[in-house]
Amino acid sequence: MTTDSLPARTEARTPVPAETDTAPGARRRRRSLRTGAGRQHHAGPLAYVLLGLAAVVSLFPLYWTMVAASSDNTRVTQTPPPFLPGPHLLDNLGKAWQDAALGKAMANSLIVAGVIALSTVLFATLAGFAFAKLRFKGRNILLMLVIGTMMVPPQLGVVPLFMMMTELGWGQRLPAVIFPTLVSAVGVFFMRQYLSEALPDELVEAGRVDGAHSLRIFWSIVLPVARPAMAVLFMITFVHAWNDFFWPFIVLDMTNPTVPVALTQLSAGYVRDQSLIMAGALLGTLPLLALFVVFGRQIVGGIMQGAVKG
Secondary structure, eight states: OOTTHHHHHHHHHSOOOOHHHHOHHHHHHHHHHHHHHSOOOOOOHHHHHHHHHHHHHHHHHHHHHHHHHTSOHHHHTSSSOOOSOOSOHHHHHHHHHHHTTHHHHHHHHHHHHHHHHHHHHHHHHHHHHHHHHOOOTTHHHHHHHHHHHTTSOGGGGHHHHHHHHHHTTOTTSTHHHHGGGSSOHHHHHHHHHHHHHHSOHHHHHHHHHTTOOHHHHIIIIIHHHHHHHHHHHHHHHHHHHHHOOHHHHHHOOTTSOOHHHHHGGGGOSSSOOHHHHHHHHHHHHHHHHHHHHHHHHHHHHHHHHHHHHO
């Protein structure tokens, strides 16, 4: 070995400084990333004004219901109507509770809405996972059939559905309300669209490689990913089932009603007491408000978490 090659090797081993590390543009980009990572964007005054107006418009029907429920029938029907609460709120609430038998009606509505919401979330998530990530013959045709059922008015199936419930012996019973709505096409389509975007194919393939079958993949991989959408679907389905009037009014009677069916008792008679009707409507709305107050933050947080992950 000669000494003439040593300087050359030394020069070859000398690291060449990266131009990107010292470039002014790169330094500015890194500085902007550091300063903007934890930055909070604040809305302007116009945004707060618009949000305040939207909140007032959204809450005004509830406020008017409370005003009418706290007044008497004469004051509610006068012109102009009152805009401040009256002194009869507790009296009207107690009378509406007794006249409409709202205790049993709320228990029935809680059973109906809870079972329908849980079953819709479970079956819609299973079907949405199958349509989004599984490959089988006729998948697109079946999906089109599911979407096509959304275009059929539900009133067209009332007569055959009523005959079917009668043949099963479920007339005037809660299963007649629950079983026809255990799953919805809207829920299936909603979960299919969500899982198509939020669930990577690599996770499903990794589960296959580890030897997991479809139900194991659904339980261990799909459910954690689909939790935000499931919470939203549960809330929407529960509210819809609680407020449903058309089918329960046909298949149930006043001895075993849900809340919307029971409230029709308050409008019976020649002279309708509007304040009493509003008191019953306020009582029927309170459970939904309590549900949103308790679980609203988790639902909104789940939506944002799913949006960030997707």
